Amino acid sequence: MSFRGLTWDHPRGYNALAAAGGALIAWDRHPLEGFESRSIAEQCAQYDLVVLDHPHVGEAVAAECLIPLESLFAADELAAWGRAAVGPSLTSYRYAGRHWALPLDAATQVMAIRRDLAEAVPATWAAVVALAERVPVALSLAGPHAALTFQSICGALADVPARPGDRFVDRALAREAWALMARLTGDATRAAAAMNPIALLEAMAAGDGPALCPLIYGYVNYAAAGQVRYADAPTAKRIGSTLGGTGIAVSRRAKVTPELLDHLRWLLSDAAQRGFIPAHDGQPSFRSAWTDPAVDAAARGFYGATRATIEAALIRPRHDHAIAFQTVASATIRDGLLRDQTADAVLDTVDAAYSRYHLPGAET
Known part of the structure; x- marks a missing residue:
């Protein structure tokens, strides 16, 4: 079974997802402004996976168009990802007592x-x-x-x-x-x-x-x-x-399979965050990547030069x-x-x- 996903049209937002998706997920792209130009409900009506940023979660919850992560993953998995994420990257997707997206990408x-x-x-x-x-x-x-x-x-x-x-x-x-x-x-x-x-x-x-x-x-x-x-x-x-960055949300139209959940787990693994995602133009969400000397050297010092800022970043209203x-x-x-x-x-x-x-x- 294959799934449809929507992400944003920049190498940082697309290349790693497209390379990893293989036959499981076909990723479409929209412009950066697509986050604001079309409602989350409209996007979720057409896609199984939607890359979004955290200010949209309240809109998504009101529209009842996303599956809460607590229905897909164990509490200890979510807690581990929260500890691993740099700054408030996972916390930013928590709203009304539940989490609504996995922090694939971290930025501020x-x-x-x-x-x-x-x-x-x-x-x-x-x-x-x-x-x-x-x-x-x-x-x-x-x-x-x-x-x-x-x-x-x-x-x-x-x-x-x-x-x-x-x-x-x-x-x-x-x-x-x-x-x-x-x-x-x-x-x-x-x-x-x-x-x-x-x-x-x-x-x-x-x-x-x-x-x-x-x-x-x-x-x-x-x-x-x-x-x-x-x-x-x-x-x-x-x-x-x-805080900026993006997360992967699962829409209610998706017929979730174990293969899809394992793929999402892999994207949130230390190996993918420190290796595959940086190697494919992505900007990882794990602190282990932001503090990895090899990852930082390949990015000409980007992560080391800005990590204090992302650790202290403010969360937008949601x-x-x-x-x-x-x-x-x-x-x-x-x-x-x-x-x-x-x-x-x-x-x-x-x-x-x-x-x-x-x-x-x-x-x-």
Whole structure:
């Protein structure tokens, strides 16, 4: 019996799955923006396996289109994968008391630096702002990334990680983050405002993009090719970064077989995570891979340079309508920056959207 799977159209998202799937799984691809452009329910109606990112789990649970992992795997297996995963990679797929995807791929926002930048790499947000006076520094603002960048900067500025409340972010903290982002919305940010992370990193790799992007989802592929180097996300009071990565979810349309479960177990094995997946352009989710000297050397130091950031990464909201809120908030923040709007005018709109879309509870 064969299965149909849907993943995203980048070597990191496709090559290892396609090479491993063989006759068991036929993998189709959609663009990176496909995560937001089509509902999880629509994807699950057509595919047995769906690669998704963690903010979609609340939507998927509301649509009742996924099989919880607790129905497929033993509790001790899930616990072992949770211990093995780098940062909150498995935890991010836990919602309403159950897990909904296996963490195949781990990523978070880190600092990307063009290889030809001769200046010292900044470690703090104050140093990033100072560097932007001398070289092109761009924020990642396209699609959902304006909101994600804003959240991460707020996280870096906060005394303690924020908890959900009546507002998206404490207003005083939000104004401070807004001021920092406004200072970095210069020519380089404006030129890159429509570029998703892949496009922005490819421009940097070609020497046409900014010299530095302080927060962008890390792609090992550009480091391994020697085109871009990476460092931990900038700090203020702490590292601020919002988790990305992807997980494999099993849809309710799938007629699950022992062969399929064994294949998924193999993808989450130490051997696959440290060997097969990195060898096929993937970005593994296991800490053992991120700390393996041979894996790190093949990636030109990508894993060692960014592991502290992913270990400290923040988890995004996962409730139903989280994606709708993220879309509105990101467009509002991006447009406000590009139009030089005041902080409170933008933040009032974001908070109104938060009140409309946020459904607290169940995110454990």
